[in-house]
Amino acid sequence: MVMQDVIEVTGLTKQFKNITAVNDLSFTVKEGDVYGFLGQNGAGKSTTIRMLLTLISPGYGEIKLFGLPLSSNRKDILSQVGAVIEKPDVYKYLSAYENVKIFARLSGIKVTDKLIMNQLEMVGLASRANDKVQTFSQGMKQRLGIAIALVHDPKLIILDEPTNGLDPQGIADIRNLILHLSRERKKTILVSSHLLTEIEQIATKVLIIDKGKKIIEGDSSQLFDPAQTIVELTTNDNSAALQSIRQSIWNENLQPQREHSLMLKLDRKQIPQLHRDLVHMDIEVVSLQPRHSLEDYFLQVTTGNQHVGTFSN
Amino acid sequence: MEKKLYKYGILILFILTGMTSKGQDMSQLVQKVKAKLDLVNDYVAEGRMKTDVAFIKAPIGKIRVYFKRPDLFKLKRQNGISILPKGGVSVSLSSIISTKDYIALAAGNAIVDGVNTRIVKLLPVNENSEIILTTLYIDEAALLVKKAITTTKENGTYEMQLFYGQYAGYGLPDKVIFAFNTKDYKMPKGITLEFEDNEKPTEADRLKGRKGKVEITYTSYMINKGLDNSIFKQSN
Amino acid sequence: MWVLFQIELYKIFRRPRTYIAFVAITALITIVQLGLKVDGKEYAAFVMADLSNTLQIDGKIINGYFVCYVMLQLLLVHVPLLIALIAADMISGEANMGTLRLLLTKPISRTQFILAKFFAASVYTILLLIWLAILALFVSLLIFGADDMFLLKNNYAVQIESADLFWRYAGAFCFAALAMITVAALGFFLSQFAENSIGPIVATMSIIVFFTILSTMSIPIFNLIKPYLFTTHMVAWKEFFDVKINADNVSIRGSIQRPDRLIRSSLILLAHIVFFVGASLYIFKKKDVLS
Numbered sequence: 142m143v144m145q146d147v148i149e150v151t152g153l154t155k156q157f158k159n160i161t162a163v164n165d166l167s168f169t170v171k172e173g174d175v176y177g178f179l180g181q182n183g184a185g186k187s188t189t190i191r192m193l194l195t196l197i198s199p200g201y202g203e204i205k206l207f208g209l210p211l212s213s214n215r216k217d218i219l220s221q222v223g224a225v226i227e228k229p230d231v232y233k234y235l236s237a238y239e240n241v242k243i244f245a246r247l248s249g250i251k252v253t254d255k256l257i258m259n260q261l262e263m264v265g266l267a268s269r270a271n272d273k274v275q276t277f278s279q280g281m282k283q284r285l286g287i288a289i290a291l292v293h294d295p296k297l298i299i300l301d302e303p304t305n306g307l308d309p310q311g312i313a314d315i316r317n318l319i320l321h322l323s324r325e326r327k328k329t330i331l332v333s334s335h336l337l338t339e340i341e342q343i344a345t346k347v348l349i350i351d352k353g354k355k356i357i358e359g360d361s362s363q364l365f366d367p368a369q370t371i372v373e374l375t376t377n378d379n380s381a382a383l384q385s386i387r388q389s390i391w392n393e394n395l396q397p398q399r400e401h402s403l404m405l406k407l408d409r410k411q412i413p414q415l416h417r418d419l420v421h422m423d424i425e426v427v428s429l430q431p432r433h434s435l436e437d438y439f440l441q442v443t444t445g446n447q448h449v450g451t452f453s454n
Numbered sequence: 455m456e457k458k459l460y461k462y463g464i465l466i467l468f469i470l471t472g473m474t475s476k477g478q479d480m481s482q483l484v485q486k487v488k489a490k491l492d493l494v495n496d497y498v499a500e501g502r503m504k505t506d507v508a509f510i511k512a513p514i515g516k517i518r519v520y521f522k523r524p525d526l527f528k529l530k531r532q533n534g535i536s537i538l539p540k541g542g543v544s545v546s547l548s549s550i551i552s553t554k555d556y557i558a559l560a561a562g563n564a565i566v567d568g569v570n571t572r573i574v575k576l577l578p579v580n581e582n583s584e585i586i587l588t589t590l591y592i593d594e595a596a597l598l599v600k601k602a603i604t605t606t607k608e609n610g611t612y613e614m615q616l617f618y619g620q621y622a623g624y625g626l627p628d629k630v631i632f633a634f635n636t637k638d639y640k641m642p643k644g645i646t647l648e649f650e651d652n653e654k655p656t657e658a659d660r661l662k663g664r665k666g667k668v669e670i671t672y673t674s675y676m677i678n679k680g681l682d683n684s685i686f687k688q689s690n
Numbered sequence: 691m692w693v694l695f696q697i698e699l700y701k702i703f704r705r706p707r708t709y710i711a712f713v714a715i716t717a718l719i720t721i722v723q724l725g726l727k728v729d730g731k732e733y734a735a736f737v738m739a740d741l742s743n744t745l746q747i748d749g750k751i752i753n754g755y756f757v758c759y760v761m762l763q764l765l766l767v768h769v770p771l772l773i774a775l776i777a778a779d780m781i782s783g784e785a786n787m788g789t790l791r792l793l794l795t796k797p798i799s800r801t802q803f804i805l806a807k808f809f810a811a812s813v814y815t816i817l818l819l820i821w822l823a824i825l826a827l828f829v830s831l832l833i834f835g836a837d838d839m840f841l842l843k844n845n846y847a848v849q850i851e852s853a854d855l856f857w858r859y860a861g862a863f864c865f866a867a868l869a870m871i872t873v874a875a876l877g878f879f880l881s882q883f884a885e886n887s888i889g890p891i892v893a894t895m896s897i898i899v900f901f902t903i904l905s906t907m908s909i910p911i912f913n914l915i916k917p918y919l920f921t922t923h924m925v926a927w928k929e930f931f932d933v934k935i936n937a938d939n940v941s942i943r944g945s946i947q948r949p950d951r952l953i954r955s956s957l958i959l960l961a962h963i964v965f966f967v968g969a970s971l972y973i974f975k976k977k978d979v980l981s
Contacts, residue, residue, distance in 0.1 A: 157978075191791075191978075191979065191980075194791075194794075194795045195794070195795070196791055196794055196795065196978070196979040196980075197978040197979065197980070198976070198978065215797070215799075216797040216798070216799065217797070218797075219795060219796060219797040220797040222795070224792075224795045226791050226792070226795070228788065229788075229792065230787055230788025230789050230791075230792065231789060231792070232701065232787065232789060233787070234704060234705055234706070235701075235704060239704075243697055243700075243701075244792065244796065246693050246697060247693070247694070247697065247793065247796040247797075247798055248796055248797065249797055286792075289792070504938070504940055506938065506939045506940075507745070507939075508939075509845065509846040509847060510846065510847045510848075510849065511846060511847070511848045511849065511932075511933055511935050511939075511941040512849040512940070512941055513849060513850075513851050513854075513940065513941045513943060514940055515851075531748070531749065533837075533838075533851075533852065534749055534837055534838035534849075534851055534852055535747060535748065535749030535750070535751065535837060535838040535840050535849055536747070536748045536749055537745055537746075537747050537849065538745065538746045538747075538748070539744065539745060539746065540742070540743070540744055540745055540746045610744075634744070635744070636744050636745075637740075637743060637744055666744070666745075
């Protein structure tokens, strides 16, 4: 079955005064994709998403959504798009119910009590429908933002940092919701996030950008291959350890080294064997950590010293 | 010598007699006019009043005038605000004309409104009187006052011109014009709150320097029907 | 656009801040009415002091129509500040709340968005003036009764008959609405340039105060720019309360001394509104929403 291109971006460029926020970016999101959009802070993710949502006008390039040019079909396109942009802000002096109602009316759909309550129930806010939003926690506001984004049953959902400020339960809830929307309701989802573990768990495709430029775009399965696990080795004497490994069968697995640790790429299943061999080589192993594959990949391909953090397997 | 004295004596006697008789003539004239006015014990008159002052834009208004002998007088605008010269209009002819309180002196003749009139100056006997001098222009034949110029201590000089018609028999005019002096008007912007450009010329500018006038045209009189004094005590 | 307009009105009137202006106007008017009820005679005597030297003015000088005029003179300088509270918050307030980006991802055109917001701000302005009219005119008539209005201008006084006043007030309030909508348009325009409301509100208020001072000071150099200031034209509602006189110096009922000035000021205010709204549209359509 041929999947329609839901988002087609070609040569997208945006400059703010002397800063090029997005530089000749091209990518495609197909129908049914959960498309992970990755990049460090300031890489151009939010700018790109805002251009997709017509909040910012592109300097150059073309954006097509659902096969239609965005610039000349804005209303038709946006009626099929739901978005949560960064921290979802709503009208604090109104209730959850009133907020959903306002945005539902603006989406051009017929608004009924049942529709609104269904949305609130979906995000677990039905019991707080009549409470003013100013009494809500950050997590509740986030959920309300999602309810608003989905109220008109859009085909494309764009989520910009949807888990910002959420606790682990909140993050898990969002993840489950995205999976549900993708698998059960067949939505196309574009999600940007700093939490690489989340993207890895849900994304079918990934785009990594840095300084506004595309670094890589591809299927997650190709990027997150367990057979290509990066392992970080820390010993009491890394130089001696390096020497020993070079003379062993593990020489081919060596990767560019870090300052305080050695990096090897191998199949995840081989890690125990590596550990045994290191002990046999009288290498005093302080730690042997399989690196989060995407995180490592991300750090490899992006510039800057920003340390995202490691996640144990 | 004695003949000359005799001649001068006769001459002086004639002059004195003439003066005395003139004075007595004026008093008698004024008495006759007053007697005519005294036919009216009271009246209620309907009319229209126009206030013509250089710096005031005012509409013509309906009025009602009440009078009761000897000197109760009230002018009441039927609706709205009335603008009158201070102290002037409230004085009626009847209270002005009184041979008892005044000395009447002849002051010649004059044509007023095409009619030959005798000029009579009334000097108050009482030094404390509000009125200093009144000059009446009397139509001797009709026993009607055509014009009266009154100088008062407090309220300056005003002039009354009277025009008669169907009520001439009672000495009641159809139309009265009061003319009086007005000061130049200028209000500080802090009171008017009119800060805008007001250099524009107005029709009022061409009337500057003119005397103020109140013109009352009477449309009907109800004469001697009886009036309660309480009417004159009511506030407007 | 009707849906957008309804939603904007709903948002305005659900916000507590909106009612500050209504409460402020009620308080101001009540205080003035109370003062004039208690000391009205003294006030009238003070104001008429100069005329009283040569004239006797009888009648109810302090009546409902007169009181309303006094209040309009005072309030129409201050009401613009209350209008700015809402109008200057229309775009910047959304940006500040973070709702602007959410609104503009909906299938609504930016033109309709701006126009709906401006019309909603205008409706708020008109409702505020209706409230002002009810309190200043109708309640004053109830309290003080009706009579002719005797007004003191700088160089002359005008007496307008009671029966000739109501239509003038209707016209004056309509004109005042136009003037206040001009203020709303200014505030709305300045709202484009900030992401919080304080800046545009203060800027709008400052411009009004500054221009009002220039409009009212009789300094020759200011006279050159006065005709171009909208604050100069905002006070043209007073032209409804001046009459023509005929050759006999009798005021002509139903006339206006300078209708040309009224028309001219109306057109200038309208031009300001068109300019501010047009500029807002132009800027907003090109604006990158980064809030």
